[in-house]
Amino acid sequence: MYDFDTPLPLADRAHSMKWSRYAGRDVLPMWVADMDFAAPPPVIDALREAVDFGHFTYSKPTATLTEATIAHLADAYGWQVAPEWLVWLPGLVCGINIAVRAGCDAGDAVFTATPVYPPFLAAPGLAERRLERLDLVRGAKRWEWDFDAADAALAKSRMWLLCHPHNPVGRAWDADELRRIAELAERHDVVLCSDEIHCGLVLDPAKRHVPIAALDPAIARRSITLMAPSKTFNIPGLGAAFAVIPDAALRRRFERVMAGIVPHVNLLGLVAMEAAFRDGEPWRRALIDYLAENARRVESRIAALPGVSMTPVEATYLAWIDCREHALEHPSAHFEAAGLGLSDGRDFGAPGFVRLNFGCPRSTLEAGLDRFAAALSSR
Numbered sequence: 197m198y199d200f201d202t203p204l205p206l207a208d209r210a211h212s213m214k215w216s217r218y219a220g221r222d223v224l225p226m227w228v229a230d231m232d233f234a235a236p237p238p239v240i241d242a243l244r245e246a247v248d249f250g251h252f253t254y255s256k257p258t259a260t261l262t263e264a265t266i267a268h269l270a271d272a273y274g275w276q277v278a279p280e281w282l283v284w285l286p287g288l289v290c291g292i293n294i295a296v297r298a299g300c301d302a303g304d305a306v307f308t309a310t311p312v313y314p315p316f317l318a319a320p321g322l323a324e325r326r327l328e329r330l331d332l333v334r335g336a337k338r339w340e341w342d343f344d345a346a347d348a349a350l351a352k353s354r355m356w357l358l359c360h361p362h363n364p365v366g367r368a369w370d371a372d373e374l375r376r377i378a379e380l381a382e383r384h385d386v387v388l389c390s391d392e393i394h395c396g397l398v399l400d401p402a403k404r405h406v407p408i409a410a411l412d413p414a415i416a417r418r419s420i421t422l423m424a425p426s427k428t429f430n431i432p433g434l435g436a437a438f439a440v441i442p443d444a445a446l447r448r449r450f451e452r453v454m455a456g457i458v459p460h461v462n463l464l465g466l467v468a469m470e471a472a473f474r475d476g477e478p479w480r481r482a483l484i485d486y487l488a489e490n491a492r493r494v495e496s497r498i499a500a501l502p503g504v505s506m507t508p509v510e511a512t513y514l515a516w517i518d519c520r521e522h523a524l525e526h527p528s529a530h531f532e533a534a535g536l537g538l539s540d541g542r543d544f545g546a547p548g549f550v551r552l553n554f555g556c557p558r559s560t561l562e563a564g565l566d567r568f569a570a571a572l573s574s575r
Contacts, residue, residue, distance in 0.1 A: 198479055200233055200486045203557050211433075218537055225537040226564045227528075229363065229514060231430040231555030235468070236479035239429060242471035243464055255463040257284050261470040265438065268473035272396065275410040277440055283450060284461050285437040288393050289315045291422040292357065294458065295439070296323045298449040299387035299420065300354035307353035309341070310545030311516070313363045313391070317545055328353045329545065332365060334518075338507050339365040343376050350384040358390045360408060361398065361511035364544055364551045368398050368511040374408050378415040387446065389420040393437075396428030396480055398511045399488040405511075409440065416442040420450065427512075428480060429472040430555075436465030487513050490554040490561055497565045501572055513555035516541075520548035522575060534571030536564055 209215035214230045234240070262279050269275045285291045296306055296319045305328040306320040320327040330349050332339045339362070350356065358377065361368045369377070381388045388408065395405040409419040424437035441447035491509045498506050503521035524530045527550050528540035541549030552568070554561055 198237075198482045200483070201557050201559070203560060204232060204234065218532075222535050223532055223537045224535060224560070224564050224567060226553045226556070226560075227537045227539045227551070229427060229512075229553060229555075230432055231513060231553075232557060232560060233430055233483070233555070235431050236429055236472060236476045238475035238479075239431060239468050239471045242467050246464060246467045252463055255460060255466055257282075257461070257466055258470075261466055264470045264473040269407075269440075272477075273405055273407050273410065275407050278442070280444075281440050281442050281447070283439040283441060283447060283454075284466075285422075285424075285439060286435045286459055286461050286465070288391060288422050288424050288426070288437050290458055291420075291437060291439055292316065292389065292391060293319045293322060294450055294453045295387075295389040295420045295422070296320055296325055296355065296357070297453045298446065299389060300325060304354040305352050306355045306357060307346075307349050307386070308357040308359075309346070311364055311541060311549065312357075312359050312544055314543045316357045316359065316391075319357070325355075331546075332362075334507065338510070339367050341373060341376070343380065347380055347383075350380055350386060353384065353386055355387045355389065356381055358388060358408065360390050360392050361394045361405065363394060363512055364514050364516040364539075364541075364549075365507070366509035366512050366514060366516060368403065368405065369408075371406060374406060374411060378408060378411050381418060382414060385418075387418050387420065388415065389422065391422045393422065393424050393427050394512045395423060396425075397484070397487070397513060399484060399491055399509060401481070401484060401488075407440075409442065413442075418443070418446070420446065425469050425472040425476075428483075429468075429476050431465075431468050431472065434462070434465040434468045436461050436469045487555065490556075490558065491515070493558075493561060494552065494554050494565065497569070501569055504572065513553060515552040515554055517550050517552060518548065519550055522572065524548070531568065531571045534567055534574060536567040536571060 214228045302324040305326040307328040308316045409416040421440040426432040494515045506517045539551035
């Protein structure tokens with residue numbers, strides 16, 4: 197029913213941050229978390245109807261959007277959310293920065309685990325807070341927490357920035373891990389901000405994402421959960437997201453930080469979000485099948501190459517590849533010279549790694565993996 201194999205026309209990519217980065221160069225972009233697929237047909241149809249109407253007014257979320265969002269959270273994750281818990285946002289990165297300002301005071305420490313999405317590392321400093329970081333531990337088959345070290349670090353912190361599922365290591369934290377996280381947040385009385393933007397991209401169809409705030413009322417009361425349809429339904433440029441904040445006092449602090457600074461969500465973003473949540477599930481299921489096969493291909497190809505390795509990807513469309521044996525001073529620059537644009541691990545707090553985006557047609561993926569192998573053979 198859905199075509200994930202046919203590449204989109206290059207001529208239509210002039211506005212794409214991902215593709216324009218290497219304009220005029222023979223570099224295949226597989227860096228930023230932006231898939232190379234058209235959005236789901238129901239989303240495109242809803243946007244076309246809004247454009248044809250032609251009135252691009254100042255907008256606000258409608259009752260039908262709220263209903264679609266609440267129904268989606270219940271159907272997809274078994275999470276019962278009250279309408280007043282929702283705070284609408286024009287993006288997840290601003291949500292992270294708002295949460296840091298709302299969740300603790302200037303001078304306080306904000307805890308996170310590296311490697312991690314770069315805004316997690318930048319947000320505390322931008323808000324005059326201190327960053328308290330801990331390295332995740334790479335196990336034999338997956339990345340894991342050192343919970344004893346996390347316990348010690350949280351004793352000095354007032355807030356926890358959690359990435360769930362985790363970008364870039366591709367973990368979907370399991371129920372036992374989430375309970376340990378919740379226990380530590382309770383023990384140290386920290387506000388927990390959970391970025392769950394990749395929640396719809398768990399690659400095992402037999403499993404589903406568990407929002408940490410859905411575990412029990414105690415963790416919900418200290419939580420800010422950030423979500424958006426942007427990654428799952430490939431509409432990041434439309435800038436539509438939301439926070440779920442069950443505690444009224446914490447929600448008021450969050451909204452006070454937003455006041456006068458954060459713009460309303462634009463009309464097309466709201467229209468796309470509602471269509472994605474209401475009618476996008478068949479497309480998402482087909483996407484997951486396609487991405488899961490792409491992940492297997494990446495894992496197989498990387499396993500056959502000398503001096504590089506990765507753990508299986510449980511969620512997201514991002515492969516986190518360890519290149520440290522090659523002692524590359526600037527890994528992303530080395531791969532760019534071989535015609536492949538990747539994200540450098542240094543930006544995530546882990547020099548020597550690269551992140552490869554496999555959310556693309558299979559022909560693009562194979563070309564990228566060929567260039568990856570060629571870059572290593574040129575060493």
